[in-house]
Amino acid sequence: MTTMDKGSNVPSVEHVERMKENLEKVEALSRRLVDVMAHKTSHNPALDAPSQELFANAATAYWAESLQNPARIIEQQVAYWGKTVTHFAEAQQALARGKFEAPADPGPKDRRFANPLWDSHPYFNFIKQQYLINADAIQEAVDSVEDLDDKEKRRLKYFSRQIVDMLAPTNFLGTNPDALEKALETEGQSLVDGLENLVSDLEANNGELVVRLVDEKAFELGGNIATSPGKVVYRNRMMELIQYEPTTEKVFQTPLVIFPPWINKFYILDLKEQNSLIKWITSQGYTLFVVSWVNPDAAYAEVGMEDYIEDGYFAAIREIKAITKVQQINAIGYCIAGTTLALVLSLMKQRGDKSIKSATFFTALTDFAEQGEFTPFLSDDFIDGIEAEVEKQGFLRSYIMARTFSYLRSNDLVYSPAIRSYMMGETPPAFDLLYWNGDGSNLPRKMAMQYLRGLCQRNEFAQEGFELLGHKLKLEEVNVPLCSIACETDHIAAWKDCYRGVQKMGAKDRTFILTQSGHIAGIVNPPSKKKYGHYLNDDLSLSAEDWQAGADFHEGSWWPHWEAWLRKRSGKQIAARTPGDSEHPPLADAPGTYVTTKASR
Structure with a gap:
């Protein structure tokens, strides 16, 4: 391809003509653009x-x-x-x-x-x-x-x-x-490719502009990501329960369950083998269960926090106890699922249920007195807009939440990808983390408003109590042994706010770990990477600033320190368990079927 006249920076005549030909292709793309915008779905302008x-x-x-x-x-x-x-x-x-x-x-x-x-x-x-x-x-x-x-x-x-x-x-x-x-270098082809990318993104999202961050064709669930072997051993309308294959001859008697956030999908903990927390936990000798939440649509409009608790948490706990023949289990809650795990623990205390032996919280907010970077999105005008949106749709569409999170880092997650895709005509990269980030979930109408109004805006759980299932749930009633992991640069669940919530919990046995990096990288931080370090300090009576100032810094992942904590609360070792039992025959291979459902647009 001749791009310039010899010895000159001036484009040749042939080069200019080819560029004109390329630009003529824009007409067809423009017709597609007009068509998709004519059928654009709308959302509340607030x-x-x-x-x-x-x-x-x-x-x-x-x-x-x-x-x-x-x-x-x-x-x-x-x-x-x-x-x-x-x-x-x-x-x-x-x-x-x-x-x-x-x-x-x-x-x-x-x-x-x-x-x-x-x-x-x-x-x-x-x-x-x-x-x-x-x-x-x-x-x-x-x-x-x-x-x-x-x-x-x-x-x-x-x-x-x-x-x-x-x-x-x-x-x-x-x-x-x-x-x-x-x-100039591509004779206008980059602009044609960029417009193709723009139109394709609009068509994929019914006219809403959601910048595609990753080459989605590069990944397959169960193929090259989410590959840890396991079986779906229970399924109901809210979740699939996955039990993972053991990788050791002996396992600890007390099983472990992970409740991931239902805003996103669980396989952030099982992207690739080398950074899979799921694979690492099984390799340490634990019987591991993971909940995979349903991706709700308008039929789930009246599903509330109580449904996630009864048909999610309590159903999973019940089935795990039945499969493993134990009376207590250890539990992990990540982000909003950690917030809800705290609600569950308060409810269990009031009911006299001791099924959870210990609780681990990953980047979980329980005291919303300070709203940090989310302040712009928790004011009445924005929440009123969400309420009007979900009343109309029956659920909060995933792209609205994804867009909200993205604009907290707009240059990195909106404008730079848009420039590369739409102006430069580049194909998005094959990056597993970004693939997961774009594979979001919807939220049911009732649950979304309970969370935003009662927990986030009014902070009822940390104050006078959060009304649910006929009980008034209070943060101070969380009294099982607990370990909380927060991330130093987390812009979703600020670590000082996570720390304040742990301080208000009623447990005598409390451990707080502060890891470097953010909401995802701080948690998905395998020891083999030798990347982000973490802070430890046993004195949780201190202010957050004093706690960090007096903390000991440790190089590398927090995973081994947490596992040592968990090991002490996991009982004796027994023969490894295979997934399911006669009453829980395998329903599907991991990662299951619910995880493959794409969010509604």
Whole structure:
């Protein structure tokens, strides 16, 4: 392919003609685009942005500040004007010297602007620097707003940052040198491929724009991910119960069950053999059961937290006890399933049920007094929008939750993938973690609102009590031996909030482990990787800050330390158990059938 005339950076005539031919292919794709948008499904608009009241309150507060302290506001504006005019003057001076080069750029590095042209080319350099000046001015203006309560201030910061990130010059073809260079190099084919990717994503999601992060054709459940051998030994309307094959001749008498979050699917704990927590646990000599939740649709609209407890937790515990012939089991709850495990433990205490011997919590919030980065999504206008949405649909669609989580890291999880896919025309990578991330689950209407209103907004479990199944459940009633693992940079379940919940539990035997990294990588951290370390401190009477300051840091995975804790609570060793029994014949091979159901759009 001839891309340029010899000895010149100017595209050849042939090159330009081929590019025109490629661009003509856009017409067919445009027709597909029009068609998919004409049949687009809708969602409640309140889920797209905050109510106008937030911005009105911010504007009122900013105006009040300007009247009370005009010098401060004028100082900010003059500083912004000065930076802008100076920036323009420097660019003009560089051009006046007769050299087509950008002025020196000593500013901080930003990986969005990695292309050398952002620093060397006057056009791109001017755009970049002015964008950064504008971004700083907006942040400073938001920071200066004082007459707002703390939650409103957090929301204002969040949404203003979203606006700034959305308007980055990298997000537009005409101001993205990587995309423009790729278009010239490929004679426009990258733009055609990018539009194909865009239309395909819209068609896959009924007109909703959900950026595809991974090559979905690269993975098969039970084929190259979720491959640990096991059998489905029980199934009801809420879940499949998987018992995994033993990998040791002897196992501990007390079995272990994992309750994964039903917002996502359980195989995050069984992606590849080398990082599979499921495989590792069985290799340590445990009889392991894992719950695989149903992916609900509109028929599950009236399913509530009580159904997840009765037909999920209690059903699993009952069947495990029957299969293994024991009276007590150890349990793990991950994220929302950990929150619910705490509810279950309170309910068991009130009922006098001692079926759970010990409990482990993975990144589980039980005290929602502080809402951290989720503050923007737990205000009434957003929750009201969700309530209207689920009343109409019968369930909360998975993509709405996925989009909410993604915008907490919008540059990494929205804009950068969109640039690569839609502007550069690249095929998404074959990355197992991102495949799992895109394979979400819906939430039933009733359950979603119980969780958002009662637990998240009103924090009833940690305060006056959460009404469920005729009981008022309280965090202080969680009194079994417990181990909580939280993640240092978790933006979904902040570790200090997890710690505060553990402090309020009534158990005398409490262990808290703080691992490095985030919500997923901090948990899926096998010893073989020798990657993220963890903190240990037995004194849980301290504040979170003092606890970490006084903690001992240990290199490597937390898994062995937790397993040593679990081993002490798992009884004697017995002959390994094969999955099921005469009353529980295998219904399917792991990973089961429920896990393959895709979320409704």
